[in-house]
Amino acid sequence: MEGRPLRVAVDAMGGDYAPKAVVEGAVRAAKDLQGEVVLVGDTHAIEEELKGLSFPRRKIKVVHASEVISMEESPSKAMRSKPDSSIRVAIDLMSDGEVDAVVSAGNSGAVMAIAMWRLKRLPGVERPALASLHPSVRGYTVLIDVGANVECRPSHLVQFAIMGEIYARLVLRKERPLVGLLSNGTEDTKGTEVTRKAHQMLKRSSINYVGYVEGKDIYYGDVDVVVCDGFVGNVVLKASEGMGDFLKWTLRHEIRRSFIAQLGYLLMGKAWRRITKKVDYTSYGGVPLLGVKGVCFICHGHSSPVAIERAVYRAAEYVIKDVNNSLVKALEESQELKRWGAGALKFWEHFKDRMTH
Numbered sequence: 001m002e003g004r005p006l007r008v009a010v011d012a013m014g015g016d017y018a019p020k021a022v023v024e025g026a027v028r029a030a031k032d033l034q035g036e037v038v039l040v041g042d043t044h045a046i047e048e049e050l051k052g053l054s055f056p057r058r059k060i061k062v063v064h065a066s067e068v069i070s071m072e073e074s075p076s077k078a079m080r081s082k083p084d085s086s087i088r089v090a091i092d093l094m095s096d097g098e099v100d101a102v103v104s105a106g107n108s109g110a111v112m113a114i115a116m117w118r119l120k121r122l123p124g125v126e127r128p129a130l131a132s133l134h135p136s137v138r139g140y141t142v143l144i145d146v147g148a149n150v151e152c153r154p155s156h157l158v159q160f161a162i163m164g165e166i167y168a169r170l171v172l173r174k175e176r177p178l179v180g181l182l183s184n185g186t187e188d189t190k191g192t193e194v195t196r197k198a199h200q201m202l203k204r205s206s207i208n209y210v211g212y213v214e215g216k217d218i219y220y221g222d223v224d225v226v227v228c229d230g231f232v233g234n235v236v237l238k239a240s241e242g243m244g245d246f247l248k249w250t251l252r253h254e255i256r257r258s259f260i261a262q263l264g265y266l267l268m269g270k271a272w273r274r275i276t277k278k279v280d281y282t283s284y285g286g287v288p289l290l291g292v293k294g295v296c297f298i299c300h301g302h303s304s305p306v307a308i309e310r311a312v313y314r315a316a317e318y319v320i321k322d323v324n325n326s327l328v329k330a331l332e333e334s335q336e337l338k339r340w341g342a343g344a345l346k347f348w349e350h351f352k353d354r355m356t357h
Contacts, residue, residue, distance in 0.1 A: 006035030006319060007061075008312050009099040013041035013068045013086040014106020015308075016301045022105060023049040025308025030059040033316060038099055040065050040090040065089040068106075071301060075109035079117065087111055091118050094294050101295035101315035103286055105303040111296065112148055112289060119294040122328055127152070128291030129160045130230070130298065131167050132237055138221030142168045142177075146233035146287060157181065157198035157227055158205065163290045164225040165207045166327050177224035180213030182232060187212070194229075241300070285311030288318060290327070295319050 010026045012019045023039060023046055030037040036059050039046050043064040050060070065086040069078040082088065087110050093099045095118045104111045112128070121128060129145035144164040149156060161179050168177035181199055183191040190212060191199065202209045210223055215236065218226050228236070255261045285307055286297035297315045299307055318324075 006033075006316055007038055007099040008033070008035065008101045008103060008315050008319075009038040009040055009063075009090040009093050010308070010312065011041065011086045011090050011102070011104035011106050011111075012039045012046050013065070014104040014111075015299065015303050016071075016105075017304070018105065019045050019049050021303065021305050022308050024053065025303070025305035026312060027053045027055045027060065028305060029309040029312035030055055033059070033312065035059075035100075035316060036061060037312060038063055038090075038093065040093070041068070041086040042066070063089060063093065069110045071107050073107060073110070075107060075113040078107065078110050079113050085110075088114055088118075091115055091294075091296070094296075095119055100319045101297065103297045103299065103308065103311045103315050105286075105299035105301055105308065105311075108147060108298050108301075111298050115289055115292050115294065115296045119292045119296070122291050122293055122324065123332075125163075125291040126159055127156045128289050129163060130233075130287045131164055131290050132233075132287045133171075134218050134240060136219050136221030140172055141218050141221060141223065142172070142225045143218060143233055143236065144225065144227055144290070145230040146237045147230045148289065149230040151231070152194060152229040154194055154197035154201055157195070157229065158201050159291075161198075161202055161205070161207060161209070161225065161227045163327065164227060167288075167290060167323070168224045170321060170323050170326055172224060174224050176208050178222070179207050179209050179225040179227065180211065180217060180223040181209075182215065182226050182228035182236075183212040184214070185212065186214065198227075285309075285314045288314075288323075293324070295324065 010022060012022050012026070015022055019041060026037045026039055027050070038061045040063045043062055046062050065084055067082040067085040069082055069085045069087055078085065087104055087106055090102045090104065091114050094102050116128060127149050130148045131142050131144040132146045133140045134143055142164050144160045161181070165177050165179050168174050181195060181202060183195055188199065199212060213223055213226055217223055218236070286299035289296040289298060295315055295318050297311050299311050303311070
C-alpha cells in the first residue's frame with residue numbers, strides 16, 4: 001500500500017444481482033472512498049454496466065476474469081477447476097500486493113477456501129472465522145462464527161472467542177469486551193459435549209468470559225461477543241435476517257390496513273425508518289473473515305448496491321485501522337491462542353479417551 005492509494009477489489013460477478021448491483025454499489029463507494037476500487041470480472045459485462053453511471057474514471061479500474069463460480073458449485077471443485085474465476089483473480093491480486101482488500105457477494109464457501117489457500121492463516125490460527133455485527137439495545141454484538149466452520153473442536157471455539165474479543169476491542173472500541181458462549185441454557189450442564197469442554201477452557205482463559213448465554217442475549221446487549229460454531233451461527237444469522245424482513249413486511253401490511261395506521265406512520269415515520277434501518281442486514285455490508293493474512297469481506301448473496309457500497313467502506317476501514325496487525329499483536333501478547341491450540345487438542349483427545357473407557 002505504501003506509495004499508492006488504498007485499493008479494494010470487488011468481485012463484480014458474485015451475487016444474485018451481479019454484475020449490475022455490484023458495479024453500481026462499487027461505483028457509489030468509489031466516489032467517497034479515499035482510494036480506488038478494482039472491479040474484477042468479465043470486462044465487457046462490467047463496462048456495459050459502467051456506461052450508465054457517473055463516476056470519476058480514475059478511481060475505477062477493471063481487471064478481466066473469464067470465469068465465474070456459481071452459488072451452487074462445490075467450493076473445492078471450483079477452486080481447482082476455475083483458476084481464472086473472478087473470486088480467484090481478486091484474491092490473487094491481494095496475495096500479490098496489488099490490492100489491500102477483497103469484497104465478494106459470491107459463493108461464500110469458495111471465497112473462504114480460496115482465501116485460506118492463497119492468503120494462508122495468521123500465526124497460530126487453526127480455523128479462520130466469520131464475525132458479524134448484530135444490533136442490540138446497547139449498541140452492537142459480535143457473533144462469531146457465522147458460517148466458516150460447520151464442525152468445531154473445543155479449541156476452535158476458544159480461538160473464536162479470542163479473535164472475537166480482539167475484534168470487539170478494535171471495532172466496537174470496547175476496552176474489555178464481555179464474551180459469552182452460545183448454548184441452550186445458562187447452566188453448566190447445558191450445551192453439547194464440545195461446548196461444555198470449551199466452556200471449561202474459557203473459564204480458565206484471561207479474556208472476560210461470562211459463561212453460557214442464550215440466543216436472546218445477542219440482542220439484549222449484556223455481552224459484546226457471542227461465540228458458536230459456524231452451523232449454529234449461520235442459522236442465527238439467517239433467522240435474524242428473516243425476522244428483519246418480516247418486521248418490515250408486517251409494518252407495510254399493517255399501515256395499508258387503515259387510515260389511522262397511515263396517520264400514525266406519518267407521525268412516527270422517522271422513528272420507524274430508524275428501526276427498519278437498524279434491522280436491515282444490508283446496512284451492515286459484509287462480514288470479515290478473521291484469521292487470514294489479508295482482508296476479505298463476504299457479503300450476502302442478495303446484496304443490493306447499498307450493501308456492496310457499505311461493504312467496500314468497511315473493508316477499507318479494516319485496512320486503515322490495520323486490524324490484522326493489531327490482531328496478531330494481541331494474540332502474541334496474550335499467548336492464549338498458542339496455549340489453547342495444539343495443547344488443548346491433545347487434552348481434548350485424552351479426555352475423550354478417558355470418557356469412553
